[in-house]
Amino acid sequence: PDSKVLQNLVEDFSYLNYKQNLENVKIVQERLKRPLTYAEKLLYGHLDKPHEQDIERGVSYLKLRPDRVACQDATAQMAILQFMSAGLPQVATPVTVHCDHLIQAQVGGAADLTRAINLNKEVYDFLASACAKYNIGFWKPGSGIIHQIVLENYAFPGALIIGTDSHTPNAGGLGQLAIGVGGADAVDVMSGLPWELKAPKVMGVKLTGKMSGWASPKDIILKLAGITTVKGGTGKIVEYYGPGVETFSCTGMGTICNMGAEIGATTSVFPFNKSMVDYLDATKRSQVAEFASVYKDSFLSADEGCEYDEHHEIDLSTLEPYVNGPFTPDLATPISKMKEVAAANGWPFEVKVGLIGSCTNSSYEDMTRSASIIKDAASHGLKAKSIFTVTPGSEQVRATIERDGQIATFKEFGGVVLANACGPCIGQWDRRDIKKGDKNTIVSSFNRNFTSRNDGNPATHAFVASPEMVTAYAIAGDLRFNPMTDKLKDKDGNEFLLQPPSGVGLPPKGYDAGENTYQAPPVDRASVEVVVSPTSDRLQLLTPFKKWDGKDAIEMQILIKAKGKVTTDHISMAGPWLKYRGHLQNISNNYMIGAINSENDKANCVLNRVTGEWAGVPEVAGYYRDHGIKWVVVGAENMGEGSSREHAALEPRYLGGFAIITKSFARIHETNLKKQGLLPLNFVKHEDYDMIQPDDKISILGLEGFAPGKNLTYEVTKANGEKWTSELSHTFNQEQIGWFKAGSALNRMAELSGK
Ligand code: F3S
Numbered sequence: 150p151d152s153k154v155l156q157n158l159v160e161d162f163s164y165l166n167y168k169q170n171l172e173n174v175k176i177v178q179e180r181l182k183r184p185l186t187y188a189e190k191l192l193y194g195h196l197d198k199p200h201e202q203d204i205e206r207g208v209s210y211l212k213l214r215p216d217r218v219a220c221q222d223a224t225a226q227m228a229i230l231q232f233m234s235a236g237l238p239q240v241a242t243p244v245t246v247h248c249d250h251l252i253q254a255q256v257g258g259a260a261d262l263t264r265a266i267n268l269n270k271e272v273y274d275f276l277a278s279a280c281a282k283y284n285i286g287f288w289k290p291g292s293g294i295i296h297q298i299v300l301e302n303y304a305f306p307g308a309l310i311i312g313t314d315s316h317t318p319n320a321g322g323l324g325q326l327a328i329g330v331g332g333a334d335a336v337d338v339m340s341g342l343p344w345e346l347k348a349p350k351v352m353g354v355k356l357t358g359k360m361s362g363w364a365s366p367k368d369i370i371l372k373l374a375g376i377t378t379v380k381g382g383t384g385k386i387v388e389y390y391g392p393g394v395e396t397f398s399c400t401g402m403g404t405i406c407n408m409g410a411e412i413g414a415t416t417s418v419f420p421f422n423k424s425m426v427d428y429l430d431a432t433k434r435s436q437v438a439e440f441a442s443v444y445k446d447s448f449l450s451a452d453e454g455c456e457y458d459e460h461h462e463i464d465l466s467t468l469e470p471y472v473n474g475p476f477t478p479d480l481a482t483p484i485s486k487m488k489e490v491a492a493a494n495g496w497p498f499e500v501k502v503g504l505i506g507s508c509t510n511s512s513y514e515d516m517t518r519s520a521s522i523i524k525d526a527a528s529h530g531l532k533a534k535s536i537f538t539v540t541p542g543s544e545q546v547r548a549t550i551e552r553d554g555q556i557a558t559f560k561e562f563g564g565v566v567l568a569n570a571c572g573p574c575i576g577q578w579d580r581r582d583i584k585k586g587d588k589n590t591i592v593s594s595f596n597r598n599f600t601s602r603n604d605g606n607p608a609t610h611a612f613v614a615s616p617e618m619v620t621a622y623a624i625a626g627d628l629r630f631n632p633m634t635d636k637l638k639d640k641d642g643n644e645f646l647l648q649p650p651s652g653v654g655l656p657p658k659g660y661d662a663g664e665n666t667y668q669a670p671p672v673d674r675a676s677v678e679v680v681v682s683p684t685s686d687r688l689q690l691l692t693p694f695k696k697w698d699g700k701d702a703i704e705m706q707i708l709i710k711a712k713g714k715v716t717t718d719h720i721s722m723a724g725p726w727l728k729y730r731g732h733l734q735n736i737s738n739n740y741m742i743g744a745i746n747s748e749n750d751k752a753n754c755v756l757n758r759v760t761g762e763w764a765g766v767p768e769v770a771g772y773y774r775d776h777g778i779k780w781v782v783v784g785a786e787n788m789g790e791g792s793s794r795e796h797a798a799l800e801p802r803y804l805g806g807f808a809i810i811t812k813s814f815a816r817i818h819e820t821n822l823k824k825q826g827l828l829p830l831n832f833v834k835h836e837d838y839d840m841i842q843p844d845d846k847i848s849i850l851g852l853e854g855f856a857p858g859k860n861l862t863y864e865v866t867k868a869n870g871e872k873w874t875s876e877l878s879h880t881f882n883q884e885q886i887g888w889f890k891a892g893s894a895l896n897r898m899a900e901l902s903g904k
Pocket of ligand 1: 249294295316507508509575596
């Protein structure tokens with residue numbers, strides 16, 4: 150570390166590393182001989198081996214050293230359980246855990262929080278004790294939403310962080326690359342392994358002009374989503390630049406980066422600028438701002454003449470508010486068109502609920518601007534027509550808007566202030582005003598609006614908009630309302646136009662930190678015991694998987710020859726199974742229950758070749774494991790596409806699987822399988838898939854000579870005893886072969902660290 154400038158006020162061991170970052174960038178500049186974008190500089194500044202790494206956007210896989218890992222409570226459970234099974238004494242990279250996803254909104258802040266603490270006690274106790282043991286910062290329930298806490302405390306210009314949540318990119322508003330990942334990636338970094346990412350392409354978005362009136366930063370990303378669609382950002386980093394960047398707040402930039410997830414972007418980022426300095430100062434991190442300023446022209450800005458793979462331009466002077474939805478965040482309608490579009494589509498006009506806040510839009514600026522509209526309406530004697538809820542993103546925001554009077558304004562308006570947590574954004578909402586199945590409209594300042602996401606009702610038409618627009622809708626109660634042109638009637642029947650919102654980016658009296666909701670890891674961690682009840686149905690300690698026995702696998706059963714698409718949802722379903730994300734045995738009961746068996750075209754119905762009985766996939770897999778019978782799965786194309794959830798790889802390993810043989814894999818799932826000590830293998834001849842019968846047995850031969858780039862031989866034994874052989878290819882490198890031999894990547898880590 151250079152000059153020993155601390156990254157934040159919370160930890161006394163993490164330092165800014167700009168000198169090293171810049172050295173790495175210089176090495177890459179020298180090698181590539183071309184100007185780099187801001188995003189590229191941040192990425193390449195964190196390369197594990199800048200001298201030798203292949204670097205081609207959209208092609209090479211980069212090995213990176215992130216500065217930190219952030220986990221939310223739903224995904225942290227399995228990540229920490231896996232980390233624990235490696236037997237390492239503490240995490241190798243700064244890590245924090247945030248309790249925000251498990252709190253249900255029912256009646257309002259304090260009561261909802263108390264209920265959640267009781268309901269999830271064992272999960273919270275486990276996370277708190279594991280964090281204390283392994284030197285992880287723990288943010289208790291009530292502290293706020295992961296991305297807001299990261300922005301307020303940990304994010305800094307030039308950083309690379311990963312987080313086990315898809316809206317991690319929120320921190321791009323503070324000039325860093327923040328990328329959402331699956332738990333397995335987090336575990337790698339926690340254990341000290343480099344993190345692998347396909348070198349993203351870079352989409353440049355030039356901002357010109359200046360916003361005014363009802364337009365807000367949210368409208369930039371709502372408009373962009375309409376242009377790119379939900380897939381447009383896949384494999385790309387969105388990099389904003391141009392004179393417009395200097396015209397709005399750091400938290401506004403956070404909102405834009407947050408919702409880059411809705412266009413599928415790897416992440417989004419703004420270059421280091423004055424608003425970031427102001428925000429760092431306001432959150433008591435002037436030392437970071439000062440040090441970043443030293444590196445502004447070298448590391449923390451794009452090289453002149455850098456080129457983007459794709460390019461868009463947005464003129465902020467002509468930007469109008471957008472309302473996106475229903476059911477998808479890229480269905481973008483400018484407010485001037487909403488009347489006709491809503492009517493043409495038959496969307497319910499009455500706005501039942503307006504919800505502001507969440508990780509996307511709960512800054513002090515958002516709150517003051519919404520409050521200004523409410524005050525204006527109140528001066529005409531109006532209150533909320535719709536139900537109105539406010540979700541502060543953090544305890545700090547909540548305490549500050551309580552002190553400064555905005556909470557009182559919301560309450561007088563008829564609003565309910567919910568806990569500092571995800572709540573209705575993730576479906577943690579005990580909605581009572583309508584019945585399930587009732588067609589209705591809600592408008593939120595959140596980021597996602599997929600069917601049923603907020604209230605579990607597929608007939609709810611959810612729209613996303615800026616908090617200012619949501620507030621205006623709550624006053625008018627009608628989706629057709631355009632606050633810029635449509636007049637409201639005051640209490641005496643006189644018409645008036647709402648004033649455009651006004652607010653301040655940062656609290657003039659400074660932030661009020663509120664209640665202390667942080668648990669720092671203790672100095673003496675050796676004596677900390679991690680609490681997991683052996684009778685729990687939600688949490689279960691992991692036992693390290695067994696090492697490879699050094700022998701070829703002879704005549705394994707085929708658990709299932711799957712037909713058609715097998716996504717991670719088919720392999721490990723979500724929904725009600727979410728509850729068991731910290732309990733490998735229980736969640737393994739969903740293994741492959743969505744995959745279609747080629748033998749009978751049914752899901753979750755396979756023949757147990759030993760007993761001759763038809764049963765569920767997990768049951769038969771468990772039977773084979775308990776009787777010492779190795780098994781394989783046979784699949785077709787792109788096995789494991791979808792999410793990066795590591796449960797889809799942990800489950801087959803737990804149930805005794807040895808190899809997964811397909812025509813092809815989705816890359817992340819393939820890597821996840823390798824990490825858990827399984828063999829993901831590909832048919833060299835795709836027609837082998839058709840030749841294999843579900844009652845065949847499969848032997849994988851020559852494993853002793855398992856080597857990178859060298860095919861493996863397999864032998865198929867038919868029910869009548871006939872045999873044929875063919876070849877399987879694989880993508881294992883030497884290090885990954887070590888994972889297979891050790892039984893898992895974590896076992897290998899433990900071996901290497903001498904545990
Ligand atoms: Fe939570 Fe919704 Fe953000 S689930 S992390 S508030 S996207």
